[in-house]
Amino acid sequence: NEISILCDPLSDVENGIRNLIKEKINIEYEFYKFKEQYEIETRKFLLELIEVVDAFERLFNIIKTKEETLDQQTKIWIGNFRTIYRLLLRTLKEFEILPIETFIGEIVNPHIHNVVEVVEKPEQESGTIIEIIKKGYIWKKNLLRPVDVKVVKNE
Known part of the structure; x- marks a missing residue:
């Protein structure tokens, strides 16, 4: 009887340890999945942002061929677009892109x-x-x- 009294608390502790180990493994797995999904979503977002940079560059290449025929107001707008473009490039650089x-x-x-x-x-x-x-x-x-x-x- 003394042995069974000692074994029960030990088996409870042993079961508790097993459960904690399982819980730790599950948490690590969930964190790994979250981190992987975060990387995928971030990469997708960055590629979309780069498409915006591409669009600005295409626009500026088209404008380059017609710059002499543009009126003053259009040139001001283009200057504003160039400012936005530079801000976008600076942001990409800050995030190591x-x-x-x-x-x-x-x-x-x-x-x-x-x-x-x-x-x-x-x-x-x-x-x-x-x-x-x-x-x-x-x-x-x-x-x-x-x-x-x-x-x-x-x-």
């Missing part, structure tokens, strides 16, 4: 470049970047979006 530096003439790097078009140019080496179609970005030293490029491919 940086454009990937890519130059015409360099060789394509499959880790950071996405080849969207190839052309034949016998005077250039295969794999040479001849046009940057869309900027790529890194986020906290990880690839967020690759650079879309046009490259030379000779047979």
